[in-house]
Amino acid sequence: MLVVTFMLMPIILMSLFGFMFPQIGSSNPWAGKISSPYKNVPMAIVVEDRGSLAVQVADQFQQTASSTGLFEVQNFASFASARECIVEGKIKGVIVIPEGFTEAFNSHRQATVLITVDDTNPQMASIIYGEAASIFRAISDRLGASVIANMGIPADPSFVSEPVSVERRNLVGSTANTFQFLAPGFMALVVVMGTLAGLSTAIAMEKEQGTMDGIMVAPISRDAIVVGKTIAQTVRGMIQGFLILAISMLFFGVKVYGSPLLMVLVMLLGVASFAGIGIIATSMAPEQETAMMIMMLLMMPMMFLSGIVFPIEQLPDWLQSVGKMLPLYYAADALRKVIVLSATFSQILWDVVVLVSYSAITLAIAIPVFRKAMTR
Amino acid sequence: MKPIIVTHGLTKRFHDFTAVDHINLEVMKGEIFGFLGPNGAGKSTAIRMLTTLSEPSEGTAIVAGYDIRTHPDEIRKRIGLVAEKIILYPRLSAVENLTFFGRLYGLNGRRLRSRIDELLGMVNLTAFKDMPVGSYSSGMRQRVNVIRGLLHDPPILFLDEPTTLLDPQSIRFVRDLIKELNQDGKTIIMTTHIMEEADELSHRIGIIDHGKIIALGTPAQLKAQLGCETLYQVFLKLTGEALRDSASNRVPMRRVMGWG
Numbered sequence: 001m002l003v004v005t006f007m008l009m010p011i012i013l014m015s016l017f018g019f020m021f022p023q024i025g026s027s028n029p030w031a032g033k034i035s036s037p038y039k040n041v042p043m044a045i046v047v048e049d050r051g052s053l054a055v056q057v058a059d060q061f062q063q064t065a066s067s068t069g070l071f072e073v074q075n076f077a078s079f080a081s082a083r084e085c086i087v088e089g090k091i092k093g094v095i096v097i098p099e100g101f102t103e104a105f106n107s108h109r110q111a112t113v114l115i116t117v118d119d120t121n122p123q124m125a126s127i128i129y130g131e132a133a134s135i136f137r138a139i140s141d142r143l144g145a146s147v148i149a150n151m152g153i154p155a156d157p158s159f160v161s162e163p164v165s166v167e168r169r170n171l172v173g174s175t176a177n178t179f180q181f182l183a184p185g186f187m188a189l190v191v192v193m194g195t196l197a198g199l200s201t202a203i204a205m206e207k208e209q210g211t212m213d214g215i216m217v218a219p220i221s222r223d224a225i226v227v228g229k230t231i232a233q234t235v236r237g238m239i240q241g242f243l244i245l246a247i248s249m250l251f252f253g254v255k256v257y258g259s260p261l262l263m264v265l266v267m268l269l270g271v272a273s274f275a276g277i278g279i280i281a282t283s284m285a286p287e288q289e290t291a292m293m294i295m296m297l298l299m300m301p302m303m304f305l306s307g308i309v310f311p312i313e314q315l316p317d318w319l320q321s322v323g324k325m326l327p328l329y330y331a332a333d334a335l336r337k338v339i340v341l342s343a344t345f346s347q348i349l350w351d352v353v354v355l356v357s358y359s360a361i362t363l364a365i366a367i368p369v370f371r372k373a374m375t376r
Numbered sequence: 377m378k379p380i381i382v383t384h385g386l387t388k389r390f391h392d393f394t395a396v397d398h399i400n401l402e403v404m405k406g407e408i409f410g411f412l413g414p415n416g417a418g419k420s421t422a423i424r425m426l427t428t429l430s431e432p433s434e435g436t437a438i439v440a441g442y443d444i445r446t447h448p449d450e451i452r453k454r455i456g457l458v459a460e461k462i463i464l465y466p467r468l469s470a471v472e473n474l475t476f477f478g479r480l481y482g483l484n485g486r487r488l489r490s491r492i493d494e495l496l497g498m499v500n501l502t503a504f505k506d507m508p509v510g511s512y513s514s515g516m517r518q519r520v521n522v523i524r525g526l527l528h529d530p531p532i533l534f535l536d537e538p539t540t541l542l543d544p545q546s547i548r549f550v551r552d553l554i555k556e557l558n559q560d561g562k563t564i565i566m567t568t569h570i571m572e573e574a575d576e577l578s579h580r581i582g583i584i585d586h587g588k589i590i591a592l593g594t595p596a597q598l599k600a601q602l603g604c605e606t607l608y609q610v611f612l613k614l615t616g617e618a619l620r621d622s623a624s625n626r627v628p629m630r631r632v633m634g635w636g
Binding site for chain 1: 427428429430431449450452453455457459460461462463464465477480481482524
């Protein structure tokens with residue numbers, strides 16, 4: 001029973017994270033053919049211009065939207081009424097083809113389409129905007145090609161409309177799988193959380209139960225007790241980490257591009273760097289609940305400051321410095337580089353140095369603290 | 377009779393509260409020493425220091441020839457602890473628990489297995505040895521708790537309230553066991569609240585109150601000195617009849633949890 005719960009935590013966590021983050025162009029067979037994870041997003045379209053081109057463009061948009069299943073388009077009379085529906089949450093965006101659209105195009109001036117999306121969810125907003133914009137880009141190319149053909153210019157229509165095109169070349173693999181980037185971070189996080197949570201139970205519960213006395217009264221060195229507890233938590237942490245990896249690989253299309261051996265080394269170092277902190281914190285806790293609370297207090301900021309859930313470059317400078325002082329940042333960084341970019345040992349050397357230093361220093365402090373705390 | 381435990385001004389302070397105050401006592405080899413005192417008197421604290429679980433603030437003690445401050449590991453090899461809290465993992469069976477603790481004492485393999493079987497037989501628990509200890513009745517748990525302290529056959533055994541909360545049959549069993557172990561030559565230091573038990577079992581008694589030893593002698597001597605018929609009367613005469621309630625905030629949380 002306990003084994004099941006032990007396995008369940010990482011499984012649930014990873015499944016939630018996995019389905020939460022959209023997989024753009026994922027190699028995952030369940031992600032579907034379309035790149036956006038959002039289907040049939042309700043959108044409004046407002047055709048302010050009376051010209052035939054405006055209507056034509058609007059129709060083309062609606063056709064593409066329904067054939068790809070991306071948007072469910074409704075005609076609205078005005079931007080203002082559409083905007084109200086966005087506020088009410090009934091639609092997610094509005095496309096406006098403004099007055100003067102047809103006239104501009106026919107005079108061979110650039111005609112503009114305006115897209116407004118619901119910004120209250122920025123992540124969804126940027127994806128919807130991108131999809132709508134790319135549909136219009138395709139429409140724009142087709143229109144441009146026919147105009148250029150009629151002009152009799154001896155050049156490829158796509159050259160004239162977009163002389164320099166930009167294509168994205170992937171660093172890794174054939175498609176850019178967002179989860180590939182996120183998975184190593186979550187692996188590092190779950191392994192660390194597992195270690196910290198396990199340690200708080202291990203030491204505090206034994207104290208409460210009274211079995212810690214049984215261990216302390218035996219003729220074994222106090223150091224052996226600390227090392228033993230650390231190894232036990234390391235093993236647990238590693239098992240949970242591998243569970244995460246297995247789930248990521250099976251269900252979310254994550255691939256390990258780098259050396260598995262190096263990956264294991266980084267995970268071990270990550271666990272070791274936290275073991276010391278965990279022992280110190282829980283030795284000082286009078287009972288198990290306090291120990292658990294201390295663990296929570298440590299884990300929450302770490303989750304957000306170490307670049308796992310979102311890149312720390314988004315944070316103000318001073319917070320970034322704090323994040324970079326936490327070992328989780330380096331563990332996640334190294335793991336990511338190894339798994340996604342198949343980095344070599346020398347390429348993650350700095351991360352390794354930091355993790356080893358952390359482990360050595362915290363364990364060196366933990367042993368005497370543990371001894372003092374136990375013989376009060 | 378030679379002393380096997382001698383304390384020299386043994387003291388333990390928690391911040392500004394003195395739990396054990398410069399006590400000097402001796403326990404003779406091969407005797408059963410009853411350690412009595414009202415709640416909060418300092419009994420558990422003194423036992424913790426003698427069993428090397430707690431470091432003294434001042435003074436020291438010699439246990440089985442070794443100083444508690446300088447040679448704790450040597451002492452640990454020679455003492456067994458049967459604490460008030462059951463030192464067993466509820467999810468593990470009796471055999472698994474005993475195997476784990478046995479290994480901590482350097483026992484293993486066939487020797488450990490046969491020792492465990494022997495001890496389980498001694499307390500009539502062979503039939504239940506593979507069931508989780510958490511499923512045992514309190515009497516059964518206490519019996520395993522006692523033999524846990526005997527795995528390495530120590531010459532000295534510390535028993536903290538060994539029969540509190542037990543059913544009458546188990547109480548009888550444990551008391552007979554204590555006598556048997558003593559007849560085999562073991563020195564036993566026992567704390568208890570049950571005066572008849574102390575009277576029945578102890579060769580000598582030490583009474584502690586407010587961290588100080590206030591009486592030391594055989595039950596007969598103490599009864600004669602104070603003109604009482606029972607040990608119970610002796611105890612109440614010395615420590616008073618007022619209730620000893622303590623919810624003191626001088627005592628740090630750790631001590632409340634039973635260790636420290």
